Amino acid sequence: MEGTERAFEASEPVQDFKERMRSAIRQTAPGTSLRHALDMIIAGHLGALICIGDTDAVLATGDDGFCLDISFTANRLFELSKMDGAIVVDKGLTQILRANYHLNPDPSLPTSETGMRHRTAARMSLLTNAMVISVSERRQVVTVYIDGRGHSLRSVSEIMSSVNQLLVSLQSTRTQLDRALLRLTTLELDNYVTLSDITETIYLFEVLMTAADELDNLILELGTKGKTIAMQREEFIGDMSDVYTLLIRDYANDSSEENALAIRATLHETANDKLRSSKRVGALLGFDEHNEDSIMHSLGLRTLSNVSVVRKGMADKIVDEYGSLQQLLDDIEQNPARLDRVGVENPSILADSLYRMWGKRA
Numbered sequence: 001m002e003g004t005e006r007a008f009e010a011s012e013p014v015q016d017f018k019e020r021m022r023s024a025i026r027q028t029a030p031g032t033s034l035r036h037a038l039d040m041i042i043a044g045h046l047g048a049l050i051c052i053g054d055t056d057a058v059l060a061t062g063d064d065g066f067c068l069d070i071s072f073t074a075n076r077l078f079e080l081s082k083m084d085g086a087i088v089v090d091k092g093l094t095q096i097l098r099a100n101y102h103l104n105p106d107p108s109l110p111t112s113e114t115g116m117r118h119r120t121a122a123r124m125s126l127l128t129n130a131m132v133i134s135v136s137e138r139r140q141v142v143t144v145y146i147d148g149r150g151h152s153l154r155s156v157s158e159i160m161s162s163v164n165q166l167l168v169s170l171q172s173t174r175t176q177l178d179r180a181l182l183r184l185t186t187l188e189l190d191n192y193v194t195l196s197d198i199t200e201t202i203y204l205f206e207v208l209m210t211a212a213d214e215l216d217n218l219i220l221e222l223g224t225k226g227k228t229i230a231m232q233r234e235e236f237i238g239d240m241s242d243v244y245t246l247l248i249r250d251y252a253n254d255s256s257e258e259n260a261l262a263i264r265a266t267l268h269e270t271a272n273d274k275l276r277s278s279k280r281v282g283a284l285l286g287f288d289e290h291n292e293d294s295i296m297h298s299l300g301l302r303t304l305s306n307v308s309v310v311r312k313g314m315a316d317k318i319v320d321e322y323g324s325l326q327q328l329l330d331d332i333e334q335n336p337a338r339l340d341r342v343g344v345e346n347p348s349i350l351a352d353s354l355y356r357m358w359g360k361r362a
């Protein structure tokens, strides 16, 4: 089975649709009683049409069937799927209201599905706010419909094969990014960073974040089987999102966290291959006239946050006092007491750490 989202006309904002689809995937993930029922239906070579939630609207589109009002269990849902017609369940998955229900959604509602069960499922999800599930008897596929768009559920082994491929590319991107950040730190201390260096690093951050998003979707699909993968995700991503924001703040014309997050949102919406353009990245950072060779000056927030004696929040204070990493490096030897004033408890350790990073002093 393939995990697909078939495009359809959306009648609600994209964000709202995404939230609802994520919630539907969570409710049908391995480990849930609903998934248990769906797996039993597939194993029994049966089909099903199940409407969950928005029950007033769902019941208004149909007739006949058996009025049940019994509490929901996976076994009952499985047994009822042996009958023709649709099964109607309440939003909280506590009650099964109807079985063998015949649904009559407006036939003019557009659908690209073939087969009455699937066409009805897609239309019901367009017409109501219900999550509609169809299980194909012929193809042994479970499709979840929200707002006319279908997502086919995959088996754990199918999802795991995507997870394993993704973990390999995550690991390789993380290694490249670590190397790029190390090099960037050295260049920052030498005051020799160009826009091209920043562009390359941002590109790697975006590749990493895109892979992390994909992994999050797979972890959601895995349900209770995704716990160890979530731990592996932590290993590869950890605090990289915070480091990314610091990098943007270091180089953006407006260094506020709010602006950095807005820039990150735009970068994330941009196709990764377009992020290799220094002109584009420079413009996003607020430097329209810069080209790839333009020298960029870092505030030093990211580099300072790597120094153990710089406690959380202290890097901002140091940057407020000195204005940039270079100003700090120029001043630190002549005037270590100035760091004292900012509240750095061990100015000499901070100086030593920076010099060690720089490779100027052992």
Ligand SMILES: Nc1ncnc2c1ncn2[C@@H]1O[C@H](COP(=O)(O)OP(=O)(O)OP(=O)(O)O)[C@@H](O)[C@H]1O
Binding pocket: 047, 048, 049, 083, 084, 085, 086, 101, 102, 103, 104, 114, 115, 116, 117, 118, 119, 120, 135, 136, 137, 138, 139
């Ligand atoms: N409007 C409807 N209301 C309730 N149940 C329906 C409706 N349309 C189809 N079904 C159910 O779906 C079953 C299969 O119908 P059909 O073969 O036309 O659909 P399909 O999409 O090809 O499904 P499958 O892939 O399982 O063969 C019907 O026997 C019935 O139980």
